[in-house]
């Protein structure tokens with residue numbers, strides 16, 4: 147019998163709902179592996195660790211400053227990191243190795259609300275008993291990494307889950323699992339290129355981001371990401387949806403697409419869609435915008451590749467293409483981040499020929515087991531759907547953000563877009579992707595506000611290319627709507643300091 151352990155203040159989860167022995171080994175009961183995983187002493191040892199974890203994390207119940215005394219200081223760790231990497235980190239963040247849902251402890255004993263989670267990786271926050279149990283179970287295996295030549299049952303179960311979810315409302319049928327979002331995108335590009343007989347050009351949206359391999363850095367619309375990189379990718383950029391223009395924006399995008407296709411007939415291997423732009427600023431667009439462009443692509447024989455590395459798992463459906471009901475149009479999709487391992491899924495028609503996709507590693511057994519546990523739990527615990535926990539968390543964010551802006555108009559002057567018009571809203575995003583636009587979207591002021599926020603006890607980040615926004619990727623699996631209150635209280639203290647400095 148396992149105990150029901152409080153995960154974060156006000157939220158309980160039974161860590162026994164995932165990870166029965168058969169779930170881990172996935173093999174015949176008569177194997178030695180099944181005997182080991184099911185051994186009563188082994189199970190009891192895991193239960194003990196989870197119980198002791200709950201005791202150790204019980205003191206973490208809100209943000210707190212650094213503590214005096216003890217071993218090596220935070221600054222010393224930062225210096226060591228800087229020396230090893232040759233450049234300093236963005237934040238003085240070094241985790242101690244424990245947390246409690248949305249709360250994380252750093253090596254200096256400080257505790258912070260983690261609203262960015264490694265840029266959207268830890269959907270159950272820190273030290274979640276269920277995730278720790280899944281990681282412990284996977285660590286009982288014979289190897290750490292699984293590969294394309296030799297793999298265990300765990301990576302197969304993980305791949306099957308992705309295909310089962312993706313194929314519900316799309317033509318996607320197969321998956322190649324890999325170990326970074328950039329590599330999933332590289333694989334997606336190769337699959338599209340092979341399908342189109344080596345067509346050399348790609349179409350991408352302005353402000354897109356796709357990772358930092360040499361090709362993805364060239365396609366991603368950020369000059370800083372390709373400094374010093376010889377340019378050999380041929381990219382045609384398209385305007386993304388402009389909420390100030392509404393339907394006119396759709397007309398203009400179609401006009402651009404038609405011109406691009408006419409300029410280079412038969413030359414495009416794909417149009418790469420980020421259905422919510424992540425690094426680009428949590429920019430959203432209505433279904434009609436994408437349908438119009440995707441239909442045009444299909445008519446011209448241009449594959450539709452959906453980059454869901456940032457959107458996957460954290461919106462009101464597991465795939466953003468399902469949120470927007472676009473499944474029928476998608477030929478290839480890449481996922482990553484919260485899934486722990488990354489992957490590219492494709493239709494029967496796009497299945498690669500032998501030799502196109504492989505690699506030594508596909509990922510660690512722990513990543514597969516924790517990733518599958520996270521996705522299974524989100525699904526089982528009602529995270530998805532219009533009334534699910536993710537929708538409720540986003541609605542609560544909007545409520546807090548609207549009240550916050552109304553209470554502090556001085557901190558929220560209009561944010562002006564590149565056509566010199568004010569943004570229609572100073573908060574937004576979708577699902578577990580939340581943005582707030584203080585200080586007119588000025589980058590320097592937002593970066594300074596983030597530093598102060600970190601000191602005060604909230605970890606966030608920025609996104610956009612101007613106006614800039616404060617970006618939150620909260621741990622949607624464990625964060626409760628009520629947790630926004632302490633987060634916004636800290637925002638209030640931090641913004642008051644940032645405003646006073648300006």
Ligand SMILES: Cc1ncc(COP(=O)(O)O)c(C=O)c1O
Pocket residue numbers: 265326327328329331355356357358420424425453454455456457482483
């Ligand atoms: C939309 C998108 N695609 C690809 C990537 C690259 O993923 P990774 O950093 O795992 O290579 C990211 C990372 O932020 C992303 O947001």
